[in-house]
Amino acid sequence: MESICKNEELLKYFFIAVKYIIPAILIVIGFIKLVMVTNTKKAIKRFLIFGIIGLIICLLGFYSEKQIKNKCETYNKVEEPIEEPLPEPTPEPTEPSVKEENKIETINGITYVDGIMIVNKTYALPTEYRPSNSGDYNFCTTCLTEETLNAFNQMQADAQALGLNLYISSGFRxxxxxxxxxxxxxxxxxxxxxxxxxxxxxxxxxxxxxxFDLNTIDDSFAYTEEGKWVKDNCYKYGLILRYPKGKEDKTGYQYESWHLRYVGNELAQKLYNDGEWITLEENFNLTSVYE
Ligand SMILES: [Zn+2]
Incomplete structure (x- = not known):
């Protein structure tokens, strides 16, 4: 079958011969006999026989051509996918591996990975975006999401019990x-x-x-008792040190001991990594660079 289907050209001429040329020759022979032979009755009979045989060969030609074409088509279809699917899976690894491990999605212009809102130098928020409880404020230390404010309040209370004074200097902007x-x-x-x-x-x-930013919003905070305690305890409240020391190339920002971000307990615990902070960018394999 393979060799027949591959000789498309030969097949084409073969069926032209079967469908048209052979029946035509038969009819012409029959016609010549009709003209030449004196016995008209016999001649008509032969002409009809030749004509019918010609017609049958013609029809058989059409029928068998259709059958062979169908067979060749299915044969080619079976053969094609064997060659094509192989190169197809290869382009996938060239895309960022983020898609394989983490679900990245954009809803109303906001980027989420695994349900975590991502804002950095690569991913921006829409101009008009603001948390629901921020009213018309442009600057508001308590205009944070409910979970974020609760996390801070709990952390502040626990810190206070240890004699530490934590306060938000900058929240929503x-x-x-x-x-x-x-x-x-x-x-x-x-x-x-x-x-x-x-x-x-x-x-x-x-x-x-x-x-939000805590206390003094400068490098001195890292050396205060509050700064040291926050660094190793904020994760317990679902908060992370968003711009850790030595991760400038990942986050795109200098170390900020005072800037915390709420991500929930599970992720915060993972990112804390026993004090060796992992950034959101590393965890989700994201960039943080301006276009
Ligand atoms: Zn900040």
Whole structure:
């Protein structure tokens, strides 16, 4: 069957001969006999016989051609997938492995991985996005999501029991607030420098209502009793150190001992990693770079 199907050209000429040429020759012979022979009755009989045989061969030609074509088609179909599916699975590994392990999705312009909202230099929030309880505020320390505020309150209470004083210095910041803040930093230090410590509008976690800054909002916080305690205990409340030390190339930001982000207990415990903080970017295999 393989050799027959592969000779398409030969098959075409064979069936032209069977369908048209042979029946035509038979009919012509029959016609010649009809004209040449004197016995008309016999001649008509022969002409009819030749004609009918010609017609039968013609019909058989059409029928067998259709059969062979069908067989060749199914034969080719069976043969094709053997060659094609092999190269197809190979393009997948070239895509980020994020898709295989973690479900990344965009809902109303907001990026989530495994249900965790992602905001960094790569992933931005829509201009108008704000947590539901933030009203018309542009800056509000308590305008955080319910889970985030509860986590902070619990952490604050436990810290207080140890004689530590924790307070939120910066919570929710709107897009326009961040825009002013960032533009001022750019005027002060230049864009390149500003990008290392201040988020461009839409790229700040403070717009999510899931992040806040503690106490002094500067490097001195890391050396205070509060800063040391927070570093090793915040995960118990579902909070993470979002920009850990030595992970600047992953998060895109300098170490911020004061900036916490709520992710829930399970993920926070995993990212704490016995004090060797794993970033959201590492965990979900994400980038944090401006376009
Ligand atoms: Zn912050």
């Amino acid at each position: 709107s897009y326009s607030y961040q825009e002013n803040l960032y533009n001022n930093y750019v005027l002060q230090d230049g864009k390149e420098e500003a990008d290392t410590y201040s988020a461009r509008p839409g790229h700040s976690e403070h717009q999510t209502g899931l992040a």
